Amino acid sequence: MFIHLGGDVMVSSKEVIAIFDLKMKEAADSTQEFLKVAEEEGFVVVVDENESKSFVVTNRKVYFSPISSLTLKKRAGFLEDLDER
Known part of the structure; x- marks a missing residue:
């Protein structure tokens, strides 16, 4: 499954750490x-220069997204997984 982070950026949900x-x-x-350190090493990607509401840490990059963390978590299915426990 892929998670849309805004703009034309999508990441695999398997890569998402937090x-x-x-x-x-x-x-x-x-x-x-x-x-x-992530920025100094070139691992930061800003999806929308105008506004960031959340950041997503993956095993390759750190993405600053204009989409709220709650919406991204819903898209990733994290909240459903927590409800089932």
Whole structure:
């Protein structure tokens, strides 16, 4: 299954490690450091230059998406998996 992150960007749900609200970017020093290193190493992809609401960590890249983390989680089926447990 693929998850549409906005624009013309889609990723395989198997590659997704985590989906975060953009507010998490400021929450912890370790998160800020991770994103800084990812950007320095060229692993960051900004889907929409105008607005980002979430970021998605995959095993290859970090995507900043204009779509909310809740919507992306629904698209990925993460919430359904949690409800079944």
